[in-house]
Amino acid sequence: MENFKLFLNSLTPVSDGEFENYSQYFKDRSLPKNNYFAVQGKICQEVAFIKKGTLRTYYLNEKSEEVTSCFCTENNLTTSYKSFVSQQPSELSIQAIEDTELLVIDYRDLQNLYQKSSVWQNIGRIIAERQYMVMEQYANVLCNETAKEKYLRLLKEEPSILNKASVNDIASYLGVTRRTLSRIRKEITQ
Numbered sequence: 001m002e003n004f005k006l007f008l009n010s011l012t013p014v015s016d017g018e019f020e021n022y023s024q025y026f027k028d029r030s031l032p033k034n035n036y037f038a039v040q041g042k043i044c045q046e047v048a049f050i051k052k053g054t055l056r057t058y059y060l061n062e063k064s065e066e067v068t069s070c071f072c073t074e075n076n077l078t079t080s081y082k083s084f085v086s087q088q089p090s091e092l093s094i095q096a097i098e099d100t101e102l103l104v105i106d107y108r109d110l111q112n113l114y115q116k117s118s119v120w121q122n123i124g125r126i127i128a129e130r131q132y133m134v135m136e137q138y139a140n141v142l143c144n145e146t147a148k149e150k151y152l153r154l155l156k157e158e159p160s161i162l163n164k165a166s167v168n169d170i171a172s173y174l175g176v177t178r179r180t181l182s183r184i185r186k187e188i189t190q
Helices: 002-011 016-025 083-088 107-116 118-144 146-158 167-174 179-188
Strands: 027-031 036-037 046-052 055-060 065-074 093-098 100-106
Touching: 002 046, 002 118, 016 107, 036 107, 055 167, 065 167, 093 100, 107 118, 146 167, 146 179
Parallel strands: none
Antiparallel strands: 027 100, 036 093, 046 100, 055 065, 055 093
8 A cells, every 4th residue: 555655645645544535445456467457448446556567558459359558557547447437338448467466445445435535536636637648648759759759758668568578569559560660669679
């Protein structure tokens, strides 16, 4: 719970008492490699703080091919935000790419926290704002960076992903084929 508390305090000050009063709403969960946290077509009922491990978020394109849109790493939150907030079926799936330890809260409990605590209302607002910025940055990267630039960004910002994710997942995240990814890797190592 200590890393979760540090995460929350990076958003807004949370007193020890505030944290203790509401920590009972969060439950530990283990998610073995290849298991799902969220499934396309089903309502995502939970938000998770990733204590250990890595997940990938993907969707199926018009050819029913998996397209990785995000890698979710330790000490960050994940959920299918649109599904969670609207309580409508998810357009995304979120899958563990290694054994993962989570701290989860369900939709009803989070709504209760918002009703009981202005601190948690503030946390929710800040998280929503940050998620919007992340999505805007991702859209900007997709539109304005070459595949090689995207790969170099991944290498700089999340180098562990290159050892954890499959070649197919990395290629789909970058929007390239496996062959193009191999060429990019070769160019960078020369």
